[in-house]
Amino acid sequence: MSVSVSRNRFGSRTFRRTFWSYTAILIIPILIFCAINLAKSAAEEQRRMHERHEEDARRIADGADAKLRELKRLGEIFADEAWVKKYMPDENVYDGEFDLLKELDIRKDLQNAAYGSGILTFGAVWYPGKERVVSPWGIYGADYFFGSVAAFDPETRRALSETAADYHIMKLLPPAAMKLWGEEKRVVPVLQSLEVVSNPRAVLLLFIDSSYMASYLRQYVGGTGPVSLTVTDGGAPVFAGGNGGPATRGEKAETFVLPSQVSEWTYAVAYSGERLIGIPNMLASLLAAAASIVVGAAAAYALARLSYRPLGALLHKLAHMSRVEPPRQGGGPVSEYNLIETSIDRLLGENESLQQSVRDYKSAARSNMLLRLLKGCFKEEQQASRLLQFGLRYTDDTFFCTLLLDFHAVYDGISDMEAIKNIEILTFMAVEKSMGRHRIEYQLFEVTNAEKAIIASSDAPLDERAIRAAAAEVEEELRACCGGRLDILLGTVEQGLLGISKSYYTASEQLQYKLFVRRGMRDADDPTPAIDYYYPTDWEVQLINNLKIGNLDTWTQIVDEVRAENESRRLSESSVSKLIASLMETMLRVLGELNIDADIYARQYASKARERNVEALWGYVYEVGTLICERIRYSNSQSAMELGNDLLLYVNRNYTNADMSLKKLAEQFQMSVSGVSKTFKEVTGINFYDYLCRLRMERAKELLRERKGEVPRIAQLVGYENAYSFKRAFVRYEGIKPDEYALLSG
Numbered sequence: 001m002s003v004s005v006s007r008n009r010f011g012s013r014t015f016r017r018t019f020w021s022y023t024a025i026l027i028i029p030i031l032i033f034c035a036i037n038l039a040k041s042a043a044e045e046q047r048r049m050h051e052r053h054e055e056d057a058r059r060i061a062d063g064a065d066a067k068l069r070e071l072k073r074l075g076e077i078f079a080d081e082a083w084v085k086k087y088m089p090d091e092n093v094y095d096g097e098f099d100l101l102k103e104l105d106i107r108k109d110l111q112n113a114a115y116g117s118g119i120l121t122f123g124a125v126w127y128p129g130k131e132r133v134v135s136p137w138g139i140y141g142a143d144y145f146f147g148s149v150a151a152f153d154p155e156t157r158r159a160l161s162e163t164a165a166d167y168h169i170m171k172l173l174p175p176a177a178m179k180l181w182g183e184e185k186r187v188v189p190v191l192q193s194l195e196v197v198s199n200p201r202a203v204l205l206l207f208i209d210s211s212y213m214a215s216y217l218r219q220y221v222g223g224t225g226p227v228s229l230t231v232t233d234g235g236a237p238v239f240a241g242g243n244g245g246p247a248t249r250g251e252k253a254e255t256f257v258l259p260s261q262v263s264e265w266t267y268a269v270a271y272s273g274e275r276l277i278g279i280p281n282m283l284a285s286l287l288a289a290a291a292s293i294v295v296g297a298a299a300a301y302a303l304a305r306l307s308y309r310p311l312g313a314l315l316h317k318l319a320h321m322s323r324v325e326p327p328r329q330g331g332g333p334v335s336e337y338n339l340i341e342t343s344i345d346r347l348l349g350e351n352e353s354l355q356q357s358v359r360d361y362k363s364a365a366r367s368n369m370l371l372r373l374l375k376g377c378f379k380e381e382q383q384a385s386r387l388l389q390f391g392l393r394y395t396d397d398t399f400f401c402t403l404l405l406d407f408h409a410v411y412d413g414i415s416d417m418e419a420i421k422n423i424e425i426l427t428f429m430a431v432e433k434s435m436g437r438h439r440i441e442y443q444l445f446e447v448t449n450a451e452k453a454i455i456a457s458s459d460a461p462l463d464e465r466a467i468r469a470a471a472a473e474v475e476e477e478l479r480a481c482c483g484g485r486l487d488i489l490l491g492t493v494e495q496g497l498l499g500i501s502k503s504y505y506t507a508s509e510q511l512q513y514k515l516f517v518r519r520g521m522r523d524a525d526d527p528t529p530a531i532d533y534y535y536p537t538d539w540e541v542q543l544i545n546n547l548k549i550g551n552l553d554t555w556t557q558i559v560d561e562v563r564a565e566n567e568s569r570r571l572s573e574s575s576v577s578k579l580i581a582s583l584m585e586t587m588l589r590v591l592g593e594l595n596i597d598a599d600i601y602a603r604q605y606a607s608k609a610r611e612r613n614v615e616a617l618w619g620y621v622y623e624v625g626t627l628i629c630e631r632i633r634y635s636n637s638q639s640a641m642e643l644g645n646d647l648l649l650y651v652n653r654n655y656t657n658a659d660m661s662l663k664k665l666a667e668q669f670q671m672s673v674s675g676v677s678k679t680f681k682e683v684t685g686i687n688f689y690d691y692l693c694r695l696r697m698e699r700a701k702e703l704l705r706e707r708k709g710e711v712p713r714i715a716q717l718v719g720y721e722n723a724y725s726f727k728r729a730f731v732r733y734e735g736i737k738p739d740e741y742a743l744l745s746g
Contacts, residue, residue: 015304018304018307019300019301019304020300022299022300022301022303022304022307023296023297023300025300026292026295026296026299026300026303027292027293027296027297027300030292030296031292034292050254053226053254053256053269053271054256056226056269056271057226057256057258057267057269057271058256058258060217060226060229060267060269061258061260061267061269063216063217064217064231064260064265064267065260065261065262065263067117067118067119067213067216068170068172068260068262068263068265069262070117071117071120071170071190071192071206071208072169072170072192072262074113074117074123074192074204074206075169075170075192075193075194075204077113078113078125078194078204079194079195079204081109083098083102083106084125084194084202085202086098087125087127087130087132087134087202088127088195088201088202090129090130103138103139106134107135107136107137107138110122110123110124110125110134110135110136111136114136114206117206118212118216119208119209119212119213119216120206120207120208120209120212121178121180121185121187121207121208121209121212122135122136122150122180122207123136123204123205123206123207124136124145124150124204124205125194125202125203125204125205126142126164126202126203126204126205127201127202127203128142128161128164128165128200128201128203129201130201131143133145133146133149133205135149135150137149146160149180149181150178150179150180150207151178151179152176152177152178153176153177156173156176156177156189159173159189160173160189160191160205163191164191164200164203165199166193166198166199167193167195167196167197167198167199167200168191168192168193169192169193170190170191170192170262170263171190171191171192172188172189172190172208172233172263172264172265173188173189173190173191174188174233174236174238175187175188175210175237175238176188176189178207185207185209185210186209186210186211187207187208187209187210188207188208188210188213188238189205189206189207190205190206190207190208191203191204191205191206192204192206210239213239214239214241217229217231217239217241218241226269226270226271227253227270227271227272228240228241228253228268228269228270229241229267229268229269229270230267230268230269230270231265231266231267231268232265232266232268233263233264233265233266234264238265253270253271253272254270254271254272255268255269255270255271256268256269256270256271362390365390366390366391366392366445367445367446369386369387369390369392370392370443370445370453370455371445371447373394373455373497373500373501374402374447374453374455374500374501374504375501375536375538375539375542376498376501376536376538376539376542376558377497377498377500377501378498378542378546378554378557378558378561392443394457394497394500395497396495396496396497397459397495397496398457398458398459398495398496398497399457399458399459399460399461399462399493399494399495399499400455400456400457400462400493400494400495400496400499400500400503401455401456401462401464401467401490401491401492401493401494401503402453402454402455402456402491402500402503402504402506402507403453403454403456403467403471403488403489403490403491403507404447404451404452404453404454404488404489404491404504404507404508404510404511405427405451405452405453405454405486405487405488406451406486406487406488406489406511406514407423407424407427407451407452407486408487408515409485409486409487410423410478410482410485410486411423422482423478423482424452426477426478426481426482427452427474427478427486428444430473430474430477430478430481431444431454431474433477434470434471434473434474434477435454435456435470437470437473438466438467438469438470440456440458440462440466440467440470441456441457441458442454442455442456442457443455443457448702448706451511453504455500461493462493464490464493467490468490471488471490474486474488475487475488487511487514489507489508489510489511489514490507491503491504491505491506491507492506498561501536501538501539502561502565505534505536532569532571532575533566533569533571533575533576533578533579533582534562534565534566534569534579535562535566535579535582535583539558539561539562540586542554542558543555543558543559543583543586544586544589544590545648546558547587547590547625547628547629548590548593548594548632549632549644549645549648550628550629550630550632551629552625552626552629552630555625555629556622556625559583559621559622559625562579562583563618566579573612573614576614577609577612577614577617580614580617580618580621581609583621584605584620584621584624587601587621587624587625587628588601588602590628591628593686594628594632601624604620605617605620605624608620643669643679644679644680644682646669647665647669647676647679647680648680650665650668650669651665651680651688651691651692651695652695655692655695655696655699655718655719656696656699656717656718656719657719658716658719658720658721660692660719662676662677662688665680665688676688693729693733694733696718696719696720696729697718697729697730697733697734699717699718700714700715700718700726700730700738701734701741701745703717703718704738704741704742704745705742705745711723711726711727711738711739711742714726714738715727726738
């Protein structure tokens with residue numbers, strides 16, 4: 001059944017929405033741009049004004065400092081005057097040289113210094129020790145001078161005396177009132193020591209006239225200058241002025257505070273904070289906004305037509321191809337959005353199974369990665385990135401503890417798969433609740449049908465008591481829910497990715513011991529395991545594989561980890577000897593598979609074993625492993641080694657595929673069949689089909705121990721097309737039939 005869509009553009013709701021959307025998209029940004037342009041113009045004008053004011057304030061401060069530097073230079077000039085130095089001694093040995101003419105010259109020098117500065121009332125030289133003041137009007141005693149000629153209040157007089165007693169290059173005192181020959185003046189006393197000692201004998205007195213200083217600074221405060229200028233000394237006002245007083249009421253002023261580079265003064269220069277926006281800029285923005293409305297509407301219509309053309313064609317095609325009648329609105333044409341929604345719903349429904357398959361694949365891959373960590377994760381490139389892909393933030397700095405959940409006792413006597421599934425769901429819920437209560441991060445996944453594993457992790461050392469408490473809560477809750485007896489076995493707390501495997505095998509040893517006791521194969525009162533040293537089968541397999549390809553670094557790491565773990569268990573000397581013998585047996589077996597004469601190594605080891613020197617035996621293990629790896633490296637070129645590693649990795653990952661063969665490998669790696677066979681034999685030491693059979697048989701043995709009576713299914717899982725071929729290969733490999741093996745292993 002097909003549906004109709006409106007062909008009239010303006011009659012189409014989608015076209016109208018598109019047109020108005022384009023109109024808004026085109027016009028609104030222009031209006032925003034105009035507003036931004038106005039704001040930027042105002043900001044730019046304000047910035048330029050700020051820079052001008054800042055430069056002007058600095059110019060005013062520099063001008064004031066320039067005058068202070070002139071006063072400082074006067075001190076340097078008078079310090080070099082001969083008459084100043086001759087007056088310094090306490091004895092009046094030079095008084096005879098100061099006749100009337102000389103005294104007139106001195107007075108003239110002081111007058112010229114004051115008049116030349118433009119800001120001084122007068123200047124004088126004070127000799128505190130002799131209580132004498134040389135002034136422009138003559139030479140006076142200090143008491144008479146400061147009491148009658150230039151009179152100050154007692155506090156200012158005391159400040160002058162205390163300041164003159166210390167050495168100062170230039171010291172400015174706070175403003176003070178002075179009566180000069182009876183005339184009131186407001187001055188700033190400036191003292192400069194004319195002798196570089198702690199108690200100078202001569203001090204230059206300069207008095208800055210406040211009115212003169214204000215007149216000097218007023219030249220910098222023009223009509224466009226600052227509204228106020230304030231000079232302070234330690235917060236106390238010295239001078240104040242401006243071009244019209246404070247800023248206009250309600251108007252924010254912009255103030256620049258600049259410290260003097262010469263004295264302790266601070267200059268505060270305030271400017272009007274008014275903001276001016278250029279009328280031409282505003283007019284241009286308004287014209288642009290008006291033009292944007294006209295041009296934007298026309299452009300929006302053109303763009304709407306161009307945009308709707310392919311959409312209209314697509315909607316027309318969907319209307320004829322749609323197999324589901326979408327709802328109509330008001331009995332008119334079908335809404336384009338309803339038509340698209342209906343089509344998408346149909347596509348989503350068809351794609352749901354594919355998405356579920358992808359999720360199942362990711363879950364299986366994640367479980368496989370966790371199983372690999374249980375079996376031992378030695379040095380491997382890109383391991384961290386692969387862990388992150390599955391959301392596992394595991395590093396060698398992380399602490400781990402592996403727990404095994406044993407369901408053998410729970411499943412005993414239960415054949416209903418639905419009941420078993422319900423028990424597992426209840427267990428998973430109990431684990432989540434208990435781990436969450438104790439704030440333990442964990443991963444829960446399936447190891448076998450009757451065993452589940454939990455990997456607890458933390459960046460800090462794990463609290464083993466909290467983990468045991470959480471495990472006990474899970475056991476108790478499952479017992480209360482369904483009466484089942486769930487055993488949770490805890491491994492040790494270990495650090496690093498390899499610690500996951502160590503912790504797992506510790507828990508696995510406990511589990512195997514319990515299973516043996518449950519089946520009557522061991523006395524429950526005998527806690528001693530048959531084999532007390534630590535040498536996991538999965539580690540042995542990895543050790544063999546790395547030895548065969550000459551990977552000395554990883555082989556050494558595996559042996560180091562085995563040795564370290566067993567040393568931490570404090571084994572007896574006989575147990576350590578058995579462990580080393582097992583390692584040596586593994587390497588001798590590899591030598592035999594590589595067609596290397598192993599008799600000489602066996603005899604040497606037997607000779608060393610008779611000496612009962614454990615360190616010597618360990619050294620010999622490392623020596624033989626190194627010789628094997630170096631020999632394999634020497635016999636294989638680098639390119640052949642890399643290719644062999646790739647072949648081995650591909651087979652290890654895909655050995656359960658029924659079409660795995662030398663021909664398949666040759667096609668995959670673009671080689672000849674004979675080339676693949678030769679390279680594989682050089683890398684592993686055995687031919688391809690023997691290696692493939694070993695992988696399949698070892699996996700089949702695991703499945704037979706877990707899934708009794710499912711031989712046809714197991715044959716498919718390990719890569720055989722039919723049960724007959726599988727049974728024949730199993731008998732050739734193990735010597736017994738699969739059914740018999742399953743019965744014996746039970």
